Amino acid sequence: MRRKFFGGLCILSMVLMLALPVGALAQDTIKIGVTEPLSGTFKDIGERYLDGVLYAAQVINEGGGLLGKKVEVVPVDSELKPDVATRKAQNLILKDGVKFFTGGTGSSVGAAMAQLAEKQNVIMFTYGMDAASMTGEKCNKNFFRPGGSTDGRSFALAQLVVKMGYKKIAIIGQDYSFGHEALAAFKKRIAQISPSTKIVCELYHPAGTKDYGPYVSQIIAAKPDAIFTPNWGNDLTLLLKQGRPMGMNQKIFDYYINDEVTIEALGNDSLIIGSMGAEIWTISMPTKKNEAFVNKFYKDKKRWPSYCAGKAYTATMFWAEAIKKAGTTDVAAVIKAWEGLSFDGPAGVWTMRAGDHQGQVPYWYTEIVAKNKYFKHAFEAPRGMATAKSVEVSLAETGCKMKK
Amino acid sequence: MNEIPVFFLHGLAYAGLLFLVSAGLTLVFGMMNVLNFAHAAMYMLGAYFSYSIMMHFTGQFWLSLMVCPAILFIIGALIERFLLRRVHKFGHVQELLLTFGLAYIITELVKWYWGNYPLAVNIGGFLGSTIQIIGITYPVYRIFIFLCAIFVGTVMALILYKTRLGIILRAAVNDSEMTNTLGVNVPLVFMGVFAFGAALSGFAGVIAGPLLSTFPGMAQEILLDAFVVIVVGGFGSLGGAVVASLLIGQLQSFGVLLFPKLSIALVYLLMAVVLIIKPSGLFGEEQ
Numbered sequence: 001m002r003r004k005f006f007g008g009l010c011i012l013s014m015v016l017m018l019a020l021p022v023g024a025l026a027q028d029t030i031k032i033g034v035t036e037p038l039s040g041t042f043k044d045i046g047e048r049y050l051d052g053v054l055y056a057a058q059v060i061n062e063g064g065g066l067l068g069k070k071v072e073v074v075p076v077d078s079e080l081k082p083d084v085a086t087r088k089a090q091n092l093i094l095k096d097g098v099k100f101f102t103g104g105t106g107s108s109v110g111a112a113m114a115q116l117a118e119k120q121n122v123i124m125f126t127y128g129m130d131a132a133s134m135t136g137e138k139c140n141k142n143f144f145r146p147g148g149s150t151d152g153r154s155f156a157l158a159q160l161v162v163k164m165g166y167k168k169i170a171i172i173g174q175d176y177s178f179g180h181e182a183l184a185a186f187k188k189r190i191a192q193i194s195p196s197t198k199i200v201c202e203l204y205h206p207a208g209t210k211d212y213g214p215y216v217s218q219i220i221a222a223k224p225d226a227i228f229t230p231n232w233g234n235d236l237t238l239l240l241k242q243g244r245p246m247g248m249n250q251k252i253f254d255y256y257i258n259d260e261v262t263i264e265a266l267g268n269d270s271l272i273i274g275s276m277g278a279e280i281w282t283i284s285m286p287t288k289k290n291e292a293f294v295n296k297f298y299k300d301k302k303r304w305p306s307y308c309a310g311k312a313y314t315a316t317m318f319w320a321e322a323i324k325k326a327g328t329t330d331v332a333a334v335i336k337a338w339e340g341l342s343f344d345g346p347a348g349v350w351t352m353r354a355g356d357h358q359g360q361v362p363y364w365y366t367e368i369v370a371k372n373k374y375f376k377h378a379f380e381a382p383r384g385m386a387t388a389k390s391v392e393v394s395l396a397e398t399g400c401k402m403k404k
Numbered sequence: 405m406n407e408i409p410v411f412f413l414h415g416l417a418y419a420g421l422l423f424l425v426s427a428g429l430t431l432v433f434g435m436m437n438v439l440n441f442a443h444a445a446m447y448m449l450g451a452y453f454s455y456s457i458m459m460h461f462t463g464q465f466w467l468s469l470m471v472c473p474a475i476l477f478i479i480g481a482l483i484e485r486f487l488l489r490r491v492h493k494f495g496h497v498q499e500l501l502l503t504f505g506l507a508y509i510i511t512e513l514v515k516w517y518w519g520n521y522p523l524a525v526n527i528g529g530f531l532g533s534t535i536q537i538i539g540i541t542y543p544v545y546r547i548f549i550f551l552c553a554i555f556v557g558t559v560m561a562l563i564l565y566k567t568r569l570g571i572i573l574r575a576a577v578n579d580s581e582m583t584n585t586l587g588v589n590v591p592l593v594f595m596g597v598f599a600f601g602a603a604l605s606g607f608a609g610v611i612a613g614p615l616l617s618t619f620p621g622m623a624q625e626i627l628l629d630a631f632v633v634i635v636v637g638g639f640g641s642l643g644g645a646v647v648a649s650l651l652i653g654q655l656q657s658f659g660v661l662l663f664p665k666l667s668i669a670l671v672y673l674l675m676a677v678v679l680i681i682k683p684s685g686l687f688g689e690e691q
Contacts, residue, residue: 041520041619041620043520044520058405203664210616210626211421211657212417213546213662214656214657215660217414217661218407218660233522234617236523240615241526241617245543246542246543247541259664264524265521265523265524265619267526268524353420376685
């Protein structure tokens with residue numbers, strides 16, 4: 001009996017907490033919560049993403065804000081844990097009336113945030129969470145991905161590999177959903193556009209593998225003429241660091257090759273020079289708008305934007321366009337305004353497909369070269385692009401059935 | 405199957421690394437009955453000190469290979485003298501908690517001083533080159549790791565079983581009160597053992613730097629492997645650590661070749677099998 005009473009009291013007080021602040025809010029800024037790991041192992045990536053959102057807000061505010069209001073960025077340390085991210089976000093929604101969230105690290109965090117967004121009727125968008133399923137079978141109307149997906153990246157790189165005439169490809173990825181999705185999409189695209197190109201070796205290794213020797217020996221034994229991998233961070237560093245000295249000299253096509261932190265951590269440019277990648281934003285994209293953005297960023301901060309910052313910046317500017325078009329911060333109106341909207345930004349024209357909220361974006365190729373104007377170590381040079389149309393996955397294929 | 409020799413070499417190199425990492429851990433446990441959770445953190449310190457030394461004295465790998473274990477020896481001695489000895493009388497749980505806490509503190513200090521991102525440790529010269537061995541081009545450094553493990557293992561075995569110091573050590577472990585009454589400074593002996601264990605972890609850290617990545621997560625990553633080695637080999641058994649390292653090294657290497665889908669689980673399967681058949685590990689003493 002007593003327990004029931006306390007239970008009731010708890011629920012009552014929770015209801016009161018929910019009900020009180022919402023009405024009491026004075027809306028003089030447009031708040032955007034950024035869920036990134038701001039502590040722990042992936043802090044560095046989270047901070048580089050946050051950097052881009054902060055800079056976008058700065059640029060918007062310098063230009064007079066959004067709908068006459070300032071944009072206020074609220075960093076949320078997700079600790080890369082879905083439950084932590086959603087708990088903190090829930091607080092922001094209820095206490096501060098935050099209606100917009102973004103984030104780029106951890107597809108699991110993104111999936112949980114997407115669910116929360118649908119439940120609380122706010123908007124979540126991502127510039128860096130790549131698992132194709134997020135705008136596929138798990139899609140919902142409150143979640144947007146202006147950024148890329150494993151499908152888009154793998155398609156772009158498969159097309160590049162074929163265009164450059166490679167016939168025997170080794171593919172290697174991390175043994176979890178991300179690695180499997182990336183390799184599957186790559187194989188699918190190769191089979192579609194060049195049946196004569198053979199996958200001579202397909203390997204999956206645990207994320208965080210320490211000894212790449214046994215994997216590298218299998219790649220070498222298969223005698224490929226190019227290697228494809230979606231590996232990132234340490235799994236990319238060690239593949240190169242241990243593989244190259246063993247004689248794995250093939251050209252490498254990787255998702256995130258233009259990561260200045262990874263290149264610096266290698267400490268030896270010759271391991272990575274010649275490798276190529278495909279990204280939705282790269283610093284060397286030869287568009288007028290990108291040059292303007294990159295130069296202004298450098299002038300303001302005395303350092304170059306990381307690829308994380310560039311992606312987050314461009315996606316946040318796209319979000320701002322949607323709000324401008326809606327003319328209000330009403331969530332339903334913004335969702336409607338964003339669907340089908342095109343944004344001609346630094347990375348070319350991005351279009352938000354209405355059916356699954358997956359941005360249709362071009363992918364920009366880069367090659368790692370020794371001499372560049374950004375860093376003392378090796379970094380990227382532009383190598384053309386794959387149009388959004390060429391890497392499009394039809395809506396029917398995504399498996400998204402959005403309830404509207 | 406002309407691949408067999410190269411996979412065998414991979415197995416040996418990885419076994420060498422595993423042994424170097426777990427030798428200090430199993431030594432300290434065998435002698436002092438302390439499960440040192442800070443062991444991997446000290447291994448990380450070794451790697452980071454090595455990075456700093458190689459940055460300052462451009463590429464002086466041999467220098468850091470000598471200096472880092474010495475620094476860790478001192479750190480280990482201080483930890484034993486001023487922390488571990490004080491909590492010893494409260495029992496094993498307190499010792500465990502202490503080393504656990506130390507691991508966290510060291511990790512945070514490393515992040516604070518060296519930064520929360522990976523650092524580049526590369527090796528040049530002969531060690532960074534490749535040689536022709538049984539018809540394969542193979543990196544010298546991987547062979548070097550295995551040779552280091554043989555060296556460390558031999559030195560430890562010689563000290564323990566062939567010197568007067570070894571006799572004192574084993575006596576102190578068997579009956580510390582009796583040894584104390586015989587005029588041996590047992591607390592000093594234990595301090596030495598713990599410091600030597602720390603030095604070994606530092607040595608392993610220096611060796612691991614050029615092969616793996618030097619970053620704040622490296623301690624956690626290796627700790628699990630080291631525990632698997634000493635669980636399979638038997639807690640506190642040096643011979644067990646040797647055999648378990650070799651076994652796990654080869655299992656990892658050939659596992660990837662023969663059962664790629666199972667490669668994550670193979671090592672743990674081995675551990676489970678060993679624990680079912682002989683819960684104290686291959687060479688562990690029944691308690």
